[in-house]
Amino acid sequence: MRGIKILFVLSAVLLTALYTLTLAGCDKRIRTTVVSVGDGDSITVRALKSSVRLIGIDAPEIRAGSKPVGEYAFEAQRFLEGLVIDANSKVSLEVHGTDSYGRHLAYVYLPDGRMLNLELLKHGLARPLTYDDTSHHSRDMKVAYLEAFERRLGIFSLYDSRQVFSASVVRENLQPLAVGGFLGRIVWMEFYVTDVSGLSISGRDAVARIRKEEFDLFAPAGFSLEEFYRKTVQVFGEVWRDSSGKALILLRDPTIEIAASVISAEGN
16 A cells, blocks of 8 residues: 555646646647636636747736736737637637746647747737747747738828927827826837947937847848937837837838938937
């Protein structure tokens, strides 16, 4: 009897270890049921205790924190809920570890094979956010994002019609979107570039920055932000607040989200 108990304990330990290894990053999928949709890029499921973060994408925030509540945040949440409901809440997870908040990082698949992460990008309701250790589908993410751009879906439905605002006007009203401010709003913001530092361009009232991962993914060979030095540019994206107090837009594809207009000696 004692031997049977020891065998049972060892078997339980082995199963736990194998399950942990599965969550740590192998490609085996976990079939489960969605319990709730937190926002446009997070869900909770029955199979896992903590929430699941859809990796490779960044949907607008529905609650203010380090980033403001974003335009299209609730559209992204409702879109994700719709996909889950249509699939009777059944999904498969390809898990790749956890993030600093303890959330499981995963590519999430519907029963018909579609990936939720890509569907949000294809409809312009999320933007690429890649990391070296979770970039297994980065090329697909790029294609999906550009598809949304070409079809003018989601945030890109505003691309040809949204008013261009001077950076000084945006900076003067860095209040939440809900009270009529610019924080979280999708805009074209215009400013004169007085400094180019690494992967950021800045002026008196604004900063536009791109992460190395997205720059490497989207920028063509030979592309450099230096070409915008001492030019008036217009940048497209969601407005955040930089640590300097300036208006900030985090770029994803600089070839479509930066437009150089007039070379000039002075600017905003």
